[in-house]
Each structure stands twice: as C-alpha cells, then as structure tokens.
Amino acid sequence: MNPRGLNDGCYRGETIVIEDVLDDCLTAAQAHGWTINWLETENNIRLLALHRAPASAHRKIYLSSGIHGDEPAAPLAMCRLITENVWPEDTALWISPCLNPTGFPANTRENAAGDDLNRDYKHLNTPEIRAHTQWLQTLPDMDFTIQLHEDWEAKGFYFYELKMGDQPTEPRRVLEAVKTVCPIDESTEIDGRKNDRGLIVPELDPRLRELWPEAFWLVMNKTQLSYTCEAPSDFQMQVRTEALVRAVRSLLD
Numbered sequence: 096m097n098p099r100g101l102n103d104g105c106y107r108g109e110t111i112v113i114e115d116v117l118d119d120c121l122t123a124a125q126a127h128g129w130t131i132n133w134l135e136t137e138n139n140i141r142l143l144a145l146h147r148a149p150a151s152a153h154r155k156i157y158l159s160s161g162i163h164g165d166e167p168a169a170p171l172a173m174c175r176l177i178t179e180n181v182w183p184e185d186t187a188l189w190i191s192p193c194l195n196p197t198g199f200p201a202n203t204r205e206n207a208a209g210d211d212l213n214r215d216y217k218h219l220n221t222p223e224i225r226a227h228t229q230w231l232q233t234l235p236d237m238d239f240t241i242q243l244h245e246d247w248e249a250k251g252f253y254f255y256e257l258k259m260g261d262q263p264t265e266p267r268r269v270l271e272a273v274k275t276v277c278p279i280d281e282s283t284e285i286d287g288r289k290n291d292r293g294l295i296v297p298e299l300d301p302r303l304r305e306l307w308p309e310a311f312w313l314v315m316n317k318t319q320l321s322y323t324c325e326a327p328s329d330f331q332m333q334v335r336t337e338a339l340v341r342a343v344r345s346l347l348d
C-alpha cells in the first residue's frame with residue numbers, strides 16, 4: 096500500500112462521473128426506504144439530500160461528501176455506505192452525498208463558478224451553500240456530524256475532531272480501524288496544524304475566522320462535535336474509499 100506518485104501540485108488520479116454516482120446513491124436510497132429530497136439552488140442545480148429515521152432511533156447524525164470536486168473517493172465512499180445499507184438501528188441519519196456537483200466534471204476543488212464551497216459557510220455567497228444551509232436549518236440538533244474529504248498531499252489518512260463541549264470521545268478508535276486498510280499520515284504537522292498520529296484537534300474559535308468550512312457552520316448551529324475525514328488521494332481508489340468507509344463505520348459504532 097504505497098502512494099502512486101501521480102499527484103503533482105493537485106489531484107491527478109482517476110475521476111468519476113458524478114451523475115452516475117448520484118444515480119447509484121438514489122437507486123440504493125429508494126430501495127432501502129430513505130426519504131429523498133432535492134434541494135433546488137437559485138442557479139438550477141439540484142443537491143440530493145437523504146434521510147432515514149428508524150422508530151428506535153435516539154441518536155441523530157449528519158454526514159456529507161462531495162463538496163470538493165477533485166476528491167472523488169468521498170462520494171464513492173458515501174455511495175457504498177448507502178448501497179450496503181448497514182447502519183446502527185438506534186440512529187437517525189441525514190446525508191448530503193454531493194454538495195458540489197459542478198466541480199466533479201472539471202476535477203476542480205471549486206464549483207464551476209470558481210468558488211470553494213467549503214469556505215462559504217459564513218458569508219453564504221454561493222447558491223449551493225445558501226440552499227444547503229437553508230435545508231440544514233430545518234434539521235434538529237445532531238449528536239455529531241461527519242464530513243468526507245480527500246487530501247492530494249496527504250501521506251495517509253488523517254482526520255479532524257472539532258469539539259465545542261467537553262464530552263469524552265474516542266477518536267483513536269477510528270485510526271485503529273482505518274489503519275488496517277490504509278496508512279495513517281504520521282506527519283507532525285498538516286496544513287500548519289499539529290497532527291497527533293492522524294488526529295488533528297484544531298484549537299480555534301470559528302467566531303474569529305473569516306471563511307467558514309461546513310464543519311464550522313455545523314458546530315455553530317447544529318452540533319457540539321464534528322469529524323472531518325481526509326483520505327490520501329495519491330493512493331489506489333479502493334484504498335481511499337475503504338479508509339473513508341471504515342472511518343464512518345467506526346464513528347457510528
């Protein structure tokens with residue numbers, strides 16, 4: 096399990112046809128009885144939103160993927176989770192499988208208009224994020240949230256735990272689960288933040304930051320706890336997808 100050495104200044108691995116991945120998500124979601132929602136943006140983009148709530152559910156969890164169009168393993172992993180349909184029976188789920196459908200055809204982090212949607216959750220300048228946050232506002236508070244991403248520079252899997260309260264958590268469990276299928280990035284620093292063997296716990300106050308990723312909006316509006324998972328996109332697609340699937344399953348356990 097080694098990096099392929101394809102990425103060079105950006106992601107250069109294989110791409111996906113996002114419509115096909117979303118068709119697969121939709122087909123599986125319908126087959127498994129999910130409630131389907133299409134969020135309409137002002138510029139006529141449709142964002143798929145899914146919901147399931149078993150009668151026995153006492154936890155609420157929100158998941159998202161596909162906000163960066165050059166991170167294909169994220170929607171692929173989400174599609175696999177929806178298709179396999181193995182979820183804890185005590186959990187109500189809300190899922191946004193692809194927040195940036197116009198970014199994938201061009202394999203760009205940004206949407207077709209050139210905006211990084213994952214920096215727009217404070218100012219809400221883009222139609223996609225306005226529609227998304229309008230929908231999120233209608234949801235109840237979540238026990239925690241999970242955002243799936245990839246990092247073209249990463250040497251292995253790592254993830255962020257953004258915790259606003261002092262509830263006990265067991266983030267190392269996730270790394271133990273992922274480690275069996277994908278290397279962990281052991282760099283001491285990633286994007287200027289201290290990386291503790293795959294775990295980054297940012298010491299930051301969203302209120303003091305000018306550009307908000309989705310995770311900031313979530314911890315300011317809907318939850319006390321948010322996980323952003325980053326797969327290393329220079330590895331084989333199967334390794335990256337499996338890493339994200341394992342991370343989600345471990346977080347939901």
Ligand SMILES: [Zn+2]
Nearest residue numbers: 163166244245
């Ligand atoms: Zn990303």
